[in-house]
Amino acid sequence: MEYLDFELPIKELQDQLEKCQVIGKESDVDVTETCEKIEKKLVETKKDIYKNLTAWQRVQLSRHPNRPYTLDHITALCGDSFLELHGDRNVKDDKAMIGGLGKIGDQSYMFIGQQKGYNTKTRQYRNFGMSNPEGYRKALRLMKSAEKFGIPVVTLIDTPGAYPGLEAEERGQGEAIARNILEMTRLKVPIITVIIGEGASGGALGIGVGDKVLMLENTWYSVISPESCSSILWRSWEYKEQAAEALKLTAPDMKKLHLVDDIIKEPLGGAHTDREKTFLAVKKAIEANYDELKNLSPKDLINQRMDKYAKMGVFKG
Template sequence: MPSNANRQFLDFEKPIKDLIDEIERLKHTSEHKKIDYSDTIARLEENILEKRKELTQNLTSWQRVQLSRHPDRPYTLKYIDKMMTNFVELHGDRNVKDDKAMVGGFCQLEGETVMVIGQQKGINTKARQLRNFGMANPEGYRKALRLMKLAEKFNKPVITFIDTPGAYPGLEAEERGQGEAIARNIYEMIRLKVPVICVIIGEGASGGALGIGVGDRVFMMENTWYTVISPESCSSILWRTWEKKQVAADQLRLTADNMLSFGLIDGIIPEPDGGAHWDYNQAAQMLKDFILPVLQEIKQIPVEDRVNQRIEKFSKMGFWEEANTEAQG
């Protein structure tokens, strides 16, 4: 986790920042003037915990979008590091290249070998450029599919971590078959014979999320979003400006509680007070404790039943009405 001095704060986190700045000032004064402020500092630290708890109780949709993009938020490799052991990263799609925006490999989760796959954004400017800000090219999705098929070959469960603003929309990505790669992943994932758990750990945008988002169970962490388009892009299409992004976030119904009520996800994974960026260890432990029993439950289902349930699950999604054409005629 970043130190208090290196933390970045969103606008609505300012009350917490003010308390942290006051603690740093008291520590500096205590060190130079030899005055004991330990009691005051302890009270301020308690206030920070209370503010963190208050912060997540009344968040707007747009504020949850901001939290999902928080620069200090843990990404896929951080969760792998904190939750799993013996991670062996596998590279390349055996066709074009190794897409750094998509990572994956075998590892152990509580002693059980699993295949973990996820989008990785990068932790600094240089790494974000290398990882293409978590926007995978077609070869990233083809690498993911190769790893899923490898897991199926060795009868190992698949766990995916979704965190992307969308698949890369560049011309070269379209030339290499971006749409086909994502569609192929959806088609193949729904037929995989091994257990598949998908978790949205940050942004879950459009086909970029769906490309690794078809599973027996799909979960969202508390401060994440999942929808067909980002609020900014939606705002620019509907109102020709990004200024309506907060309105778009509300109208898209993109938060975890909305997705659960629509039946598009199977559960919401809680985060530490204030968001996952405040405590990586706790966030990873909460995620691990949530998915472990689910994985054991899914493993007990016979393969054919599991695949049929997965197909039925996604086939039932959505709301529609059928017009009575005979009455109209």
């Protein structure tokens, strides 16, 4: 298990507990009481740390290398029923954007999301979860297919941003994202969006327009990453923690600003500490939100979606 900087007190107690248990097994010394004290201290320390997380610490948790990615969620939700679909029918198949048909229970969904890699080789293969224009065009093709057959769409967001390379700009990165935003506002089937990790900039917005937008508890959603914001404002990455606070990018901030609809609670310590519990929470959230949307007519669905986004940013002085 990998620990972040602010989790080091937990690591120390965990190490003490393991040593205590080893002593108990390898000797005749009764260490039950000592182990219980350490366990109690461990639980208290975890609660203290995770209930007072800063915005930057939540950003760190969203990037934890053991955190479940899009394919992990889809596999857990759909099992063997997931059928991945490839290509934008124009340039190529973007490995950073995945999509396909899958079932939760008896209900079919079109799943679309960014996929990061688990190690150096797969991170390069997935382009670190940064999609090219063909990735967004593939996503749009799959959404249109879902609309044609009346299948609801679930998008899973986890990206540091759209790929900013020269080739991507040459092939129309901005246009591809803008086209997706336009088409998603008028898609005639329910769209449920779940932010499962990083939700950065247009890279997230390209598949982020939904009737219901949900965030896992330790994720972030912003126009820019804290590091990039810091480098622009202070000409240095050293102020990333201040930038994270100022950006109001955490799930509670987004909910308070009415930019997302709900927060999916994570297990204590983050989604990676109890994957099964996280997958179950996401599954329940998708099913509950689809139940709210499934009986709406296409016209009502689109009007409700448009009204929701038209109200964002409006406030009384």
